[in-house]
Amino acid sequence: MTETGNEPPIDPRxxxxxxxxxxxxxxxxxxxxNELVSDQAGxxxxxxxxxxxMLVDEARRLREDEAIPPELRAxxxxxxx
Amino acid sequence: MTGxxxxxxxxxxxxxxxxxxxxxxxDLGCGAGDLLRWLLRRKADAFGLDPQLPLxxxxxxxxxPERCIAGRAEALPFADxxxxxxxxxxxxxxxxxxxxxxxxxxxxxxxRRDGRLLVVEPIAAGGYFEVMRPVEDETVVRAAARRAVRxxxxxxxxxxVEREYTTLVPVAGPAELISxxxxxxxxxxxxxxxxxxxxxxxxxxxRLRDARGRTVLEQPMRVDLLRPD
Numbered sequence: 001m002t003e004t005g006n007e008p009p010i011d012p013r014x015x016x017x018x019x020x021x022x023x024x025x026x027x028x029x030x031x032x033x034n035e036l037v038s039d040q041a042g043x044x045x046x047x048x049x050x051x052x053x054m055l056v057d058e059a060r061r062l063r064e065d066e067a068i069p070p071e072l073r074a075x076x077x078x079x080x081x
Numbered sequence: 082m083t084g085x086x087x088x089x090x091x092x093x094x095x096x097x098x099x100x101x102x103x104x105x106x107x108d109l110g111c112g113a114g115d116l117l118r119w120l121l122r123r124k125a126d127a128f129g130l131d132p133q134l135p136l137x138x139x140x141x142x143x144x145x146p147e148r149c150i151a152g153r154a155e156a157l158p159f160a161d162x163x164x165x166x167x168x169x170x171x172x173x174x175x176x177x178x179x180x181x182x183x184x185x186x187x188x189x190x191x192x193r194r195d196g197r198l199l200v201v202e203p204i205a206a207g208g209y210f211e212v213m214r215p216v217e218d219e220t221v222v223r224a225a226a227r228r229a230v231r232x233x234x235x236x237x238x239x240x241x242v243e244r245e246y247t248t249l250v251p252v253a254g255p256a257e258l259i260s261x262x263x264x265x266x267x268x269x270x271x272x273x274x275x276x277x278x279x280x281x282x283x284x285x286x287x288r289l290r291d292a293r294g295r296t297v298l299e300q301p302m303r304v305d306l307l308r309p310d
Contacts, residue, residue: 011147017128017163021156050146051137054158058151 007034008050020045021054037062086301089246091201092119095168098242098306099199101125104165107191109154109184110172112265114140117148128164130154135267154184159191167192168199174219174226181229189237189309198238198307200230208287208298209250215276215283216262216269230305242306249297255284258298 010029018027020038027036027045035044036052043059044066045052053059099106101123111117111129113136120127121144130150131137141149152158154169154176167188176184188198203210205220213219234240252258259273259280273280284298291297 008146014128014147014150017160018150018158019160021152021158024160048134048151049138049141051134051141051149051151052158053134054150054152055132056156 007047009034010036010047010050010052014052018052018054022056035060037066086245086247089248089302091170091248091302094244094246094302094304095170095199095201096123098304099166099168099197101166105163107159107164107167107188109167109169109188110175111140111149112136112172114144114149116168116170117144121148130157153180155180155187156183157187157191161190162193162196163191164196165193166197166199168201170199170201171203173200173202173229174222176226178222178225178229181226182232185229185233185307186237192309194309196309197241200226200305200307202226202230202303202305204245204301204303207247207301208289209252209300211287212255212258212280212283212298213262215279216272217266227303230307233307235310237310238307239310240305241308242304244304245301246304247299247301249289249291250300251291251295252284252288252298253296255281258284 015029018036019025020027020041023038023040025038025040027038030037034047036047037044042062044062045054045059101120104125106120106125106127108117108120108127108129111131114129117127117129117140128148128150129140130152132151132153134151137149137151150158173181192198202223205223259277263270263273287298288296289299
């Protein structure tokens with residue numbers, strides 16, 4: 001999979017509506033890979049032409065070192081603001 | 082010719098049963114976005130969900146990707162209480178019967194307490210149904226959708242309105258119908274080639290003219306309005 005950076009980003013309002021279809025937990029937006037990451041499920045959902053693909057079959061399984069420990073997650077969210 | 086069902090447009094019935102202006106509405110099984118476009122014209126804050134990305138890309142071409150989500154009705158990617166209304170328009174019967182209860186439970190979850198769910202389904206009768214029957218006989222799956230809605234009433238849902246009507250679907254000719262059926266489900270292509278002549282014969286038998294002189298096929302419809310109990 002290539003990371004072009006040319007893919008249209010997801011609309012922020014749409015992002016606010018979305019949760020992981022499996023865990024119903026929060027998603028974090030990985031801008032670089034243009035994916036929506038569910039740390040709880042260990043899955044990354046792709047975004048194709050600006051459309052979030054919230055299908056478990058289409059999701060990428062996270063490598064162990066990619067998952068962000070929960071205690072660090074809040075901090076990271078703060079940094080994004 | 083329409084039995085005791087009144088002649089109505091789908092859009093009229095929908096607008097009567099769901100307040101749309103400013104409401105956040107989820108179109109479940111939005112396909113290429115016909116209903117989504119209509120909801121947006123009615124000033125609804127509408128979003129469409131469908132598992133088929135090729136269809137969604139077509140929808141996104143007109144309504145914008147910010148209103149389109151690839152996903153399954155039985156595993157909705159939305160937070161609890163996100164929507165004022167959800168609509169299954171001609172889509173519930175496309176789900177496997179085994180996941181229908183989960184899909185209805187998910188719709189319940191993403192709706193607000195005072196939200197409403199509209200299930201609009203074609204009845205397995207009428208000219209349109211008869212003409213498409215050689216391609217795909219939906220009698221069984223439509224009955225399954227009906228059972229699922231019935232079963233939901235009392236299990237988290239209250240059935241507030243149930244209504245039947247007949248709608249007239251403009252179909253200029255058999256070729257148009259065939260391309261429409263192929264567009265709705267790309268898996269039908271091979272079957273459509275085999276039954277072309279039967280569709281042509283059935284079309285000639287069932288076609289009617291509406292008040293404006295257009296060639297139409299009758300499709301009886303059923304709508305159920307469910308509210309969280």
